[in-house]
Amino acid sequence: xxxxxxxxxxxxxxxxxxxxxxxxxxxCKLNVxxxxxxxxxxxxxxxxxxNVESPLLTAKARRLVRKNKGYWPEELxxxxxxxxxxxxxxxxxxxxxxxxxxxxxxxGQTIYNFVDVVIGYxxxxxxxxxxx
Numbered sequence: 363x364x365x366x367x368x369x370x371x372x373x374x375x376x377x378x379x380x381x382x383x384x385x386x387x388x389x390c391k392l393n394v395x396x397x398x399x400x401x402x403x404x405x406x407x408x409x410x411x412x413n414v415e416s417p418l419l420t421a422k423a424r425r426l427v428r429k430n431k432g433y434w435p436e437e438l439x440x441x442x443x444x445x446x447x448x449x450x451x452x453x454x455x456x457x458x459x460x461x462x463x464x465x466x467x468x469x470g471q472t473i474y475n476f477v478d479v480v481i482g483y484x485x486x487x488x489x490x491x492x493x494x
Contacts, residue, residue, distance in 0.1 A: 389454075390417035407485075412448065423447035441482035450476060 393415070394408040412419055414428050423446075426435040438447050453474040461468050 392417065412444070418448045418450055420447055420449045444481050448479075452476075453479070 392410050394410050410416065410418070412423075412427075412434065413432065414424050416424075419427070423435075423438065426438065427433070429435075438444060455472050455474070457470045459468050460466070
């Protein structure tokens, strides 16, 4: 069965000791609900909970969640509040599985930037009917 791993790419600046700052990428594995899906079709929905362990949260949002006993704070419970509470440069989604037709390994990878993440919207079910 296919598995899913999401990694958050965070750019950091590291001092190499000679006063030169070098950009580095840091990868963190995200916990997602339903990381394994036995009947993978065209669309796969996963969910990541924004809690105190989430690497996506800003330090300020993490403190507010911790102060609220692990629950999302009411003052951040709107689209703009959530948007301002998460921080990452890129979100890399990697998938691997086995082809039903050839039994060969298949891989896919997509990188989402912060501007690609839309908050406050839901997917709408669509139906297309061909008159022919």
